[in-house]
Amino acid sequence: MDRFYFDASASYPLRESARQSLCRCYQDICGNSGSIHSYGQASKTSLEQCRQQIASLMGCYADEIVFTSGGTESCHLAIRGVMAATEEDRRWVSASLAEHPAVLYTTQACDHWQHQVIDVDKSASPILDEAKLPSGGLICMMAANNEVGTLSDLERAHLVAQRTNSLLFVDAVQSTGTIPVNLDSSGIDLLAASSHKFGGPLGIGFLYVRRGTPFKSPSTGGGQEAGRRSGTVNVSGIVSMTAALSESLNDRKTKNSRLISLRNQLIDALQRIDGVQITGHLTNRLPGHVSCVIENVAADVALAALDASGVCAGSGSACSSGRGKPSSVLLAIGIEPKYAASALRFSFGDYITDTQFEQALALIQTTIQRLSALR
Numbered sequence: 001m002d003r004f005y006f007d008a009s010a011s012y013p014l015r016e017s018a019r020q021s022l023c024r025c026y027q028d029i030c031g032n033s034g035s036i037h038s039y040g041q042a043s044k045t046s047l048e049q050c051r052q053q054i055a056s057l058m059g060c061y062a063d064e065i066v067f068t069s070g071g072t073e074s075c076h077l078a079i080r081g082v083m084a085a086t087e088e089d090r091r092w093v094s095a096s097l098a099e100h101p102a103v104l105y106t107t108q109a110c111d112h113w114q115h116q117v118i119d120v121d122k123s124a125s126p127i128l129d130e131a132k133l134p135s136g137g138l139i140c141m142m143a144a145n146n147e148v149g150t151l152s153d154l155e156r157a158h159l160v161a162q163r164t165n166s167l168l169f170v171d172a173v174q175s176t177g178t179i180p181v182n183l184d185s186s187g188i189d190l191l192a193a194s195s196h197k198f199g200g201p202l203g204i205g206f207l208y209v210r211r212g213t214p215f216k217s218p219s220t221g222g223g224q225e226a227g228r229r230s231g232t233v234n235v236s237g238i239v240s241m242t243a244a245l246s247e248s249l250n251d252r253k254t255k256n257s258r259l260i261s262l263r264n265q266l267i268d269a270l271q272r273i274d275g276v277q278i279t280g281h282l283t284n285r286l287p288g289h290v291s292c293v294i295e296n297v298a299a300d301v302a303l304a305a306l307d308a309s310g311v312c313a314g315s316g317s318a319c320s321s322g323r324g325k326p327s328s329v330l331l332a333i334g335i336e337p338k339y340a341a342s343a344l345r346f347s348f349g350d351y352i353t354d355t356q357f358e359q360a361l362a363l364i365q366t367t368i369q370r371l372s373a374l375r
């Protein structure tokens with residue numbers, strides 16, 4: 001049976017350039033980049049070349065990139081790093097309920113900072129009202145929502161951050177590699193990215209920290225990454241991640257036009273099925289991302305039926321799937337609980353061919369129609 005991978009937002013398949021880089025690194029001795037000997041120095045040289053390459057792909061300086069173990073760590077490091085560098089008590093941190101738990105729970109756990117909830121609209125896009133935002137805080141905003149795919153208005157976020165004298169942290173875990181950004185001109189102060197979301201290996205990511213941003217490492221250790229993130233640096237992961245980011249961003253406009261056209265076909269097909277409701281913004285969303293809810297059909301049942309047909313999809317967020325709890329994002333955007341437990345996410349990328357997509361589309365249509373007729 002043919003299998004079709006529609007869970008790229010949970011983890012993107014390893015890109016060919018990333019696989020080759022990883023194999024090359026594993027074939028050679030990859031010394032500790034902190035060692036004085038020639039293997040260590042060779043690793044150090046590769047590390048700094050990658051930092052430079054990532055910086056030029058993201059439009060920033062090399063010394064503004066801090067390598068981490070992935071998206072969750074990058075989000076923690078951004079929030080806790082700013083907090084550790086801020087001496088006054090009673091500062092403000094703002095985040096919407098549609099944020100990923102890596103951001104939401106971290107902001108909520110910081111008891112010496114006051115927490116302010118940012119409202120979201122029906123598509124899960126944060127509504128930044130500067131009149132409601134206290135000045136001198138940290139605004140946390142995801143670039144694209146992992147569950148419903150909606151893109152946030154980062155230009156407006158920058159404007160509001162400027163007007164309220166706040167720092168702006170962007171969780172770009174879902175958009176990096178797909179939605180290009182120029183960090184220097186963006187006004188973003190901190191940005192989190194994760195390699196396995198754009199076709200690099202698991203367990204590696206990076207955090208951008210704009211020069212001059214108050215930041216102090218919240219953890220102690222060997223002081224790697226210019227004292228900002230301790231721990232032996234995963235050079236082979238970084239080399240492979242850099243190759244993936246470069247491959248992903250190459251010719252991105254053309255790739256995105258194709259993905260958007262496929263995405264719209266799937267949205268149209270699902271919208272025609274009784275009992276199905278598309279979640280998130282219909283057009284202002286990630287190119288290869290479609291999400292929906294089905295009335296009175298549990299997500300686990302739908303995912304098992306799709307898998308049996310050959311389509312591997314997800315239920316909005318890899319983190320909350322399997323817990324049987326309605327998604328907090330869907331509740332925040334006003335989806336009724338009976339629908340919120342049935343969240344489905346179809347996410348795909350450059351790897352899918354038009355023919356594969358067509359075959360998968362037919363399978364998705366048949367399976368969802370059958371499930372919806374049973375409700």
Ligand code: PLP
Binds near residue numbers: 009173195
């Ligand atoms: N932020 C967002 C928006 C995500 O979608 C995810 C993972 O799905 C994370 C953060 C955490 O990233 P990681 O899985 O690399 O820890």
